[in-house]
Amino acid sequence: MPAAHLLAALAGAYPADAVFFAVVDPGVGGRRGALVVELGDQHFVGPDNGLFSILWQRARQRRCWRIAWRPERLSSSFHGRDLFAPVAAALAKARVPRDWLAPKARPAVLLPAADLAQVIYIDHYGNAVTGLRFTHGKGTLRVGRRVLRYARTFEEAGGPFWYANSLGLVEIAAPRGSAARELGLTIGSAVKLD
Amino acid sequence: MPAAHLLAALAGAYPADAVFFAVVDPGVGGRRGALVVELGDQHFVGPDNGLFSILWQRARQRRCWRIAWRPERLSSSFHGRDLFAPVAAALAKARVPRDWLAPKARPAVLLPAADLAQVIYIDHYGNAVTGLRFTHGKGTLRVGRRVLRYARTFEEAGGPFWYANSLGLVEIAAPRGSAARELGLTIGSAVKLD
Amino acid sequence: MPAAHLLAALAGAYPADAVFFAVVDPGVGGRRGALVVELGDQHFVGPDNGLFSILWQRARQRRCWRIAWRPERLSSSFHGRDLFAPVAAALAKARVPRDWLAPKARPAVLLPAADLAQVIYIDHYGNAVTGLRFTHGKGTLRVGRRVLRYARTFEEAGGPFWYANSLGLVEIAAPRGSAARELGLTIGSAVKLD
Numbered sequence: 001m002p003a004a005h006l007l008a009a010l011a012g013a014y015p016a017d018a019v020f021f022a023v024v025d026p027g028v029g030g031r032r033g034a035l036v037v038e039l040g041d042q043h044f045v046g047p048d049n050g051l052f053s054i055l056w057q058r059a060r061q062r063r064c065w066r067i068a069w070r071p072e073r074l075s076s077s078f079h080g081r082d083l084f085a086p087v088a089a090a091l092a093k094a095r096v097p098r099d100w101l102a103p104k105a106r107p108a109v110l111l112p113a114a115d116l117a118q119v120i121y122i123d124h125y126g127n128a129v130t131g132l133r134f135t136h137g138k139g140t141l142r143v144g145r146r147v148l149r150y151a152r153t154f155e156e157a158g159g160p161f162w163y164a165n166s167l168g169l170v171e172i173a174a175p176r177g178s179a180a181r182e183l184g185l186t187i188g189s190a191v192k193l194d
Numbered sequence: 195m196p197a198a199h200l201l202a203a204l205a206g207a208y209p210a211d212a213v214f215f216a217v218v219d220p221g222v223g224g225r226r227g228a229l230v231v232e233l234g235d236q237h238f239v240g241p242d243n244g245l246f247s248i249l250w251q252r253a254r255q256r257r258c259w260r261i262a263w264r265p266e267r268l269s270s271s272f273h274g275r276d277l278f279a280p281v282a283a284a285l286a287k288a289r290v291p292r293d294w295l296a297p298k299a300r301p302a303v304l305l306p307a308a309d310l311a312q313v314i315y316i317d318h319y320g321n322a323v324t325g326l327r328f329t330h331g332k333g334t335l336r337v338g339r340r341v342l343r344y345a346r347t348f349e350e351a352g353g354p355f356w357y358a359n360s361l362g363l364v365e366i367a368a369p370r371g372s373a374a375r376e377l378g379l380t381i382g383s384a385v386k387l388d
Numbered sequence: 389m390p391a392a393h394l395l396a397a398l399a400g401a402y403p404a405d406a407v408f409f410a411v412v413d414p415g416v417g418g419r420r421g422a423l424v425v426e427l428g429d430q431h432f433v434g435p436d437n438g439l440f441s442i443l444w445q446r447a448r449q450r451r452c453w454r455i456a457w458r459p460e461r462l463s464s465s466f467h468g469r470d471l472f473a474p475v476a477a478a479l480a481k482a483r484v485p486r487d488w489l490a491p492k493a494r495p496a497v498l499l500p501a502a503d504l505a506q507v508i509y510i511d512h513y514g515n516a517v518t519g520l521r522f523t524h525g526k527g528t529l530r531v532g533r534r535v536l537r538y539a540r541t542f543e544e545a546g547g548p549f550w551y552a553n554s555l556g557l558v559e560i561a562a563p564r565g566s567a568a569r570e571l572g573l574t575i576g577s578a579v580k581l582d
Binding site for chain 1: 207
Binding site for chain 2: 401540541542551552553554560563
C-alpha cells in the first residue's frame with residue numbers, strides 16, 4: 001500500500017507531538033477496524049487496513065487502541081468525517097473520553113515492512129516518489145527499460161534522473177518536464193536500485 | 195443549477211450559525227443582484243441567480259436582503275473578492291453597517307424546487323453526486339443505458355453502483371475506479387431512480 | 389518568467405505590510421542566490437532568479453538582502469521548506485536574527501521590465517491571464533490567427549473575448565467555456581494588443 005510508505009516518510013517532518021488523521025479507506029463502512037496508534041509522542045487516527053503498519057513496525061515506543069466509540073450519526077461512506085475526525089480532535093485537545101478507546105496489542109493488518117520498490121506518489125509536476133529510502137548509495141535506478149542516473153539537483157541533471165528527495169526517499173524527476181509522462185510512470189510502477 | 199442543489203445538501207453539515215460565502219456567478223458585473231439570505235441562523239452571501247433558491251424554498255424561517263453597499267473599487271469580474279467577501283466578513287463579525295443591506299421579499303431568481311435528477315458534482319475520484327435526496331428507497335438507478343443497483347458500501351458492490359452518500363444524496367461510484375469515466379458521466383447527465 | 393509578472397500584479401491586492409514567500413525555483417540546490425526584498429512595506433522571500441525583479445524595477449522604495457543563514461538540515465530540492473519558510477516566518481514575526489541577512493545592492497537577476505506580451509497563467513476554468521497591464525485602451529487582441537474584442541463582462545461577450553481582470557491585467561476568456569482549449573493557449577503563447 002503506497003500510502004503507508006508515504007506516510008512513514010512524511011511523519012518525521014511533523015512535530016514530535018503531532019496528531020495525524022489519515023484516511024485511505026476503501027473498506028469504509030465494512031468490517032475493517034478503526035485505530036489509534038501512538039508512536040513515540042505522535043498519534044495516528046484512521047482505519048485498520050495497514051495504513052499505519054509501516055510506521056508501527058519501524059517504531060520503538062508504540063501503543064495501539066481500537067476506537068470503541070461510535071457517533072450518533074455514522075454514515076457508511078465517510079468515517080473520516082464522522083468517526084476519525086472527532087477522535088483526532090479529542091486527541092489534539094488531550095481530552096479523549098475514557099470509554100472511546102480500548103487497548104489492542106497491535107494493528108490487525110501489518111503490511112510487509114521492507115521498502116517498497118515502486119512508485120508510491122506522483123506530484124503535480126510529474127515527479128515520481130518511490131517507496132525506497134535513500135540508504136543504498138547513488139547507483140543507477142531501473143524503471144521499465146530505462147536506466148536513470150543519480151543527480152543531486154535538477155540543475156545538474158541533463159534529462160530524467162533520480163535523487164534523494166526532501167523526505168529522504170528516492171524520487172524520479174525530469175528537469176522542466178514531467179518524469180511520469182516521459183517515462184510512462186503510474187502509482188505501482190516497479191523500480192530497481194542497482 | 196447543480197450548485198444550488200449541492201449547496202442545499204452541504205449546508206446541513208455546517209454549524210447552525212455558519213456564514214456561507216458562495217459564488218457561482220457567470221453573470222458577474224452584469225445586471226444580476228447581490229443577496230444576503232438568512233435561513234434559520236445560517237447566512238448566505240452571493241449572487242441573486244438561483245444559487246440560494248433551493249435552500250430558500252425548503253426553509254421555514256427565512257429572510258432576504260439586497261446588498262446595497264458598493265466598495266470603492268469594484269472590478270467587473272470578481273465580486274467574490276470585492277463585494278461578497280467584505281459583506282460575509284462583516285456578517286461573521288456581526289458588524290454589518292446599517293446601510294449595507296436593504297430588505298427584500300425574496301430572491302429574484304427561484305429555481306424549480308424539486309430534486310434534480312442529474313449528476314450535479316463529480317469528485318476527484320470520479321464519484322458522481324446527483325441532485326436526488328435519498329428518500330425514495332433502494333431501487334435501481336438508470337444512467338444512460340446502464341441500470342445500477344444499490345449497495346450500502348464500496349466493499350459490498352461488485353462494480354458500478356449507487357449509494358446514499360454522507361450528505362444524504364444519491365451518489366454513483368465504482369469500487370477502486372472512476373464511475374464518471376466508466377459510465378461516461380458529466381455534470382448534467384440525467385439519472386432516474388426506479 | 390511569467391511568474392514574475394503574475395506576482396507583480398498580485399502583490400498590490402495584499403496588505404501593505406504583507407510578507408510574501410514565493411518559490412518558482414528550478415535552480416534549487418544550485419548556485420542561484422537566496423533573497424529578501426523590501427518594496428514599500430511589503431517583504432518578499434525566495435530565490436534570486438528574477439522572480440521578484442519585475443516588482444523591484446517598478447518600486448520606488450526598495451531594499452535587498454542576501455540570506456546568509458543556513459538551516460541545520462538543508463535538502464537540495466526543497467529550499468521552500470528548509471530555507472525560505474523559516475526566514476519568512478521570522479520576518480512576519482519581525483524577529484529576524486541579526487546575522488541571517490546581509491545587505492545587497494540589488495537582485496542578481498533582473499528580467500526585462502516591460503510588460504510581457506504572453507499568456508502567463510491559465511486558471512482552472514481555462515481563462516488565460518497575460519502579462520499586459522490594462523493601460524493601453526480597449527483595442528483588439530491578437531492571439532495566433534484569432535483577433536479578440538474587448539468586453540467588460542462575460543455576459544456582454546458572445547464568444548472568446550478579452551477584458552481587464554480584477555488584477556488589472558489583460559485576460560482572455562470564453563463565456564461558459566475554456567478559452568485555453570478553444571484557442572489552443574498555453575503559458576507563453578504570444579499576444580498582441582492593437
